[in-house]
Amino acid sequence: MKRIICCFLVLLLVMLGASPALAQLPGDFVDVQGHWAEKDIAVMSNLGLMSGIGEDGRENKVFAPGNTVNRAQLASVLQRILELDFGKLRFAKQPQAGDYYRDVDNQAWYADAVMLCAINQVFDSGDNFYPERAVTRIEVARAVYRGINAKGLNIPMIMLMPCYQDMKGLSQEDTNALVFTSNTGLMKGDNQYWRPHDTVTRAELARVMHGLIRLIAVTESNNGREYSLAPGHTLNLMLNSNPTTGYRWTASYDEEMLALVGKDYQTDTQSGNLVGQGGRDFWRFKALKAGSTEIKMTYARSWESVQPLKTFTLKVMITPEQVK
Numbered sequence: 001m002k003r004i005i006c007c008f009l010v011l012l013l014v015m016l017g018a019s020p021a022l023a024q025l026p027g028d029f030v031d032v033q034g035h036w037a038e039k040d041i042a043v044m045s046n047l048g049l050m051s052g053i054g055e056d057g058r059e060n061k062v063f064a065p066g067n068t069v070n071r072a073q074l075a076s077v078l079q080r081i082l083e084l085d086f087g088k089l090r091f092a093k094q095p096q097a098g099d100y101y102r103d104v105d106n107q108a109w110y111a112d113a114v115m116l117c118a119i120n121q122v123f124d125s126g127d128n129f130y131p132e133r134a135v136t137r138i139e140v141a142r143a144v145y146r147g148i149n150a151k152g153l154n155i156p157m158i159m160l161m162p163c164y165q166d167m168k169g170l171s172q173e174d175t176n177a178l179v180f181t182s183n184t185g186l187m188k189g190d191n192q193y194w195r196p197h198d199t200v201t202r203a204e205l206a207r208v209m210h211g212l213i214r215l216i217a218v219t220e221s222n223n224g225r226e227y228s229l230a231p232g233h234t235l236n237l238m239l240n241s242n243p244t245t246g247y248r249w250t251a252s253y254d255e256e257m258l259a260l261v262g263k264d265y266q267t268d269t270q271s272g273n274l275v276g277q278g279g280r281d282f283w284r285f286k287a288l289k290a291g292s293t294e295i296k297m298t299y300a301r302s303w304e305s306v307q308p309l310k311t312f313t314l315k316v317m318i319t320p321e322q323v324k
Helices: 002-022 038-046 071-082 111-119 137-151 172-183 202-216
Strands: 226-229 234-241 247-252 258-267 279-287 291-301 310-318
Touching: 038 202, 038 258, 071 111, 071 137, 071 202, 137 172, 137 202, 202 234, 226 234, 234 247, 234 258, 234 291, 234 310, 279 310
Parallel strands: 226 310
Antiparallel strands: 234 279, 247 291, 258 279, 291 310
16 A cells, blocks of 8 residues: 555656646737637747747736737748858848848848848848738748758758649649648648648747758657757757656756757647656757857756766757758
């Protein structure tokens, strides 16, 4: 009987110890509890990649998941994730958004993101950017597709031509963008329709960008390898985890070289945080200065004085030129 009680207490401690990570709220937004994109919004908020729109009359933080996304918002979120830069281009003077679009104020909150998107040809060139215009699904797919190509990222995907009934009439580039986002799972269709001209809500954008983070993140397959990035840029790390069993990842890194700017944990399914159900831990590190350092991760139970169940190491090379 004592043994049964002891086992029960250990299990209770494990569940209580895991609860802070499992009970993370998506930015404490009052309007996303129970929403179908709640976990996606949580990741984007806790990693510092999307924020709310303000507060309601009761000082509750609001995300507005049903609001449509405009071009300025898309450029800003995509820039935060992909960290587009000048690449090999050199300029006699610092470029500004107004050099590319006459309707973008150089002091606007989204100006730098629009400028970097313009340099990397993420959006079509023209006299105007139309920052307040709502974006469609095909515009989001095209921007993601162009951004990934601009970064030179090699993302594996299934080689399959999807068959949606509303693909006809799309340009070759838009067809390629649709195929890429569909085959990578970023933007799937439903009932044989992809709906390329439907506008995109903030919740839908959170889901797409959460998927993009998962695609470009460093994972356990990179254990023991090197990763290069430039000062000021970030590294996204995603590791399999199951805190309901008592095991947790602990990070060790040089805080003079790297700063932890975001962290999140999400279960694999939408059915809740059940005992034994695994998920993913996310970390977002920012490179502070040039040099080399190492991230060391251990996966263990805090109360056990034994070797960790798993370890993960990544040598980080921080160089002026970003090389992926």
